[in-house]
């Protein structure tokens with residue numbers, strides 16, 4: 415087995431006074447698309463920043479190819495949740511800006527732009543783009559940097575249903591070419607493409623596994639109306655919960671509804 419591309423070991427971080435990560439352990443392998451999930455404000459972006467080497471943990475270590483991430487930033491391409499595209503520039507000028515900035519910027523940016531359906535808009539100022547168009551441009555730019563580790567924060571935000579499969583194809587192509595991708599997302603549509611999912615909870619990685627492993631570890635949900643709530647026994651993982659006029663509960667797999 416080859417060494418992981420990135421390893422986070424017992425990572426603690428504080429943003430201002432607030433403790434965010436409190437002992438994160440995570441590895442990212444080559445040929446892997448790792449989907450990172452967790453609640454709002456849980457620290458996914460902070461963890462991506464640690465992997466990118468732009469945020470230094472207060473304790474623990476983050477290594478990329480066996481060296482501190484802060485010294486290996488040339489091996490990483492980051493797509494932040496927002497703020498990559500420069501509004502005053504046209505799409506094409508944005509591409510040129512990032513091409514000058516990154517020595518590893520590859521010529522396949524044209525392919526990414528075309529596949530994402532943005533080729534005809536490159537001459538327009540980004541200030542005139544829709545939110546989804548900005549995201550397409552940012553994704554094309556981040557994907558054009560030829561590196562071993564891609565860190566994408568909600569890369570499909572605002573993308574329409576026709577474009578999301580294009581983005582997924584792009585991720586798969588990167589993964590199949592031997593790179594690693596970490597995709598932070600809330601969107602269930604992105605979960606299906608994961609090789610592995612990691613859940614960040616209470617400052618730690620609470621669980622990791624393939625989508626199949628995680629699906630089979632979650633007990634089924636049974637739903638009934640309030641009058642029949644007593645049928646929801648035995649209940650696992652806490653009490654039944656009300657949703658509108660119905661009551662739902664996690665139940666043992668043996669009572670899985672047909």
Ligand SMILES: Nc1ncnc2c1ncn2[C@@H]1O[C@H](COP(=O)(O)OP(=O)(O)OP(=O)(O)O)[C@@H](O)[C@H]1O
Nearest residue numbers: 429430432434452453454455456457458459460461
């Ligand atoms: N620049 C900043 N200044 C102050 N606090 C910050 C900053 N960046 C992040 N934080 C805090 O760090 C915590 C983790 O934020 P982070 O953006 O990593 O969460 P997230 O899991 O990516 O959330 P979301 O799902 O909403 O995108 C939050 O409580 C947030 O308030």
